[in-house]
Amino acid sequence: MRSPSSLKYGHGPVGIPQFTCGIKSRLSFLKSSRRIMRRAILFSIICLSWAAQVEVRAADTEPWNDPFWILLHQPSAVAELDLSPAQEQQFHAVRDDLDLRFLPLRNRSREEALSTATTLVAEAREKMQSLLEPKQQTRFKQLVLQRMGNDALLHEEVANRLNYSATQKTKLEKIDADTQEAVVELRKEMNDEGKDRQAVQQEYVKLLEDQQKKLVAVLTPVQRTALRNVIGEPFRGLKDNQPHIRAPDFGAEGEWINSSLLSLKELRGKVVVVHFYAFGCINCIRNYPWYLEWSERFKDKDVVIVGIHTPETSAERNSDSVRRKAAEAKFDFPVLIDDKKVNWNAWGNSMWPSVYLIDKQGYFREHWAGELKWKGNDGELHMRQKIEELLAE
Incomplete structure (x- = not known):
């Protein structure tokens, strides 16, 4: 298959760049059992988390993988904000303009794509801050945290609200580091054409379920209640993984x-x-x-x-x-x-x-x-x- 020799990073067969998510490498939605849902206060994050991919942590921090950016392009998330007709018109005008400047980055050098995409995501945050009412802003932040899955526990806002002790922070970071090390190994297996991809997928889901249990075990009862308030009501629309890009x-x-x-x-x-x-x-x-x-x-x-x-x-x-x-x-x-x-x-x-x-x-x-x-x-x-x-x- 022809591709320009100057291409420095991959693009998946997706809903748009591999900046979002790929069809061939896409994993099915995470499924948690009722037993896990009863035991884990994170049910509203994990059980509703979007289709996860086995990706290296560094890739997840790239601007096109920012949960905020992804949810801006998810109709069910936008509908959850209950925009007024005037807001909706302004929202689509802003997002469409951002998309038309974002898409050309897909075949640029990685350095240029990173720099410009970071600027565009920052601009999106600023414009949404002006467009949304305080209640809508709060709800969107909750959707972003739910979209992050287990990673939400290490998010700065969650950490500040739950006021982790130094010991708790060390334990949470160790659990996260161990999990990401295992994820990297799983990704290598996913790239092995002779490997049963479904078996790797099941192993990945089990890995995140185990991570979830360990993370929750570090929290006190008071912190678990606080977490529920931070992440808000479970958003069922997180399973909608169909980005709309102009x-x-x-x-x-x-x-x-x-x-x-x-x-x-x-x-x-x-x-x-x-x-x-x-x-x-x-x-x-x-x-x-x-x-x-x-x-x-x-x-x-x-x-x-x-x-x-x-x-x-x-x-x-x-x-x-x-x-x-x-x-x-x-x-x-x-x-x-x-x-x-x-x-x-x-x-x-x-x-x-x-x-x-x-x-x-x-x-x-x-x-x-x-x-x-x-x-x-x-x-x-x-x-x-x-x-x-x-x-x-």
Whole structure:
């Protein structure tokens, strides 16, 4: 699969960068037994925690993994704030602007991405502080803590409210360090193609359950009551792991095949499938049958397929060749010739081929990087089912 040689960090086949969470490496939601729920005061954190990934702690501190940033893009979390119509309009304007500046970072150097993303997340916090009423701010802080899972006990605000003793702090940090060391080992196992990934997943869930018990055991009864107040009422919507990220509109530059100038705004109300490709890329060509199959399957439904041809080689920069190859491939859907990489960069794309699904409101909802049938993965089935889900919304 083609990917720029300058790419310095990975991107997952997800709901958007690997800054959020990946389909292939995604673990199922944490499940706690009723016995654990009875024993642990952290039930409202752990039992409702989102789909966890086996990641190194350093990655979790990156700005795109900030629970605050993630929850801003989770509709159920936004709904929990009960925004007024005026607030809602302002909220979406602010978030959409941030998204359109955030997405291009996905194919920048790691250093630039970290620096700019950190600035954008800080800006988001500042603007939400102004937009939300005090009660809404408090609730959102509670959602963030619940989203953090076990890590919430080491959060500065929780530590200050519970007033840990020096001994307690040392014990909590030791439990956390031991757990993270085990997580790193599990991640290595996840990357081992010969390893049973489901077994690793179960081991990971057990690891967090054990961590939970140990952490709670350090707290006094008074601190457990205080913790309940800090984290607030359990938020059932944390299981909703579908980020909504504003998709940039198609750039005005570039020629269109099979269509006049298109915009995502005029396609609102339809599910839009966007695939980036280059006609000389064999991995892209192997995806062609599925685009044609989707085109036929959904021809009488509100689905629009759009190809964006972004060249890598000099031969792929010839627009006549792009048109000829599109005709040979039997593409009867719109194709945008993206010679100057305007769209490639606006979308932060980094790999040929890449497929994105845009919902009826113009938000990114799913992303598959690479061949849809790569090494036994069934990305075609996954993306087709997702298209059907978006149609039903």
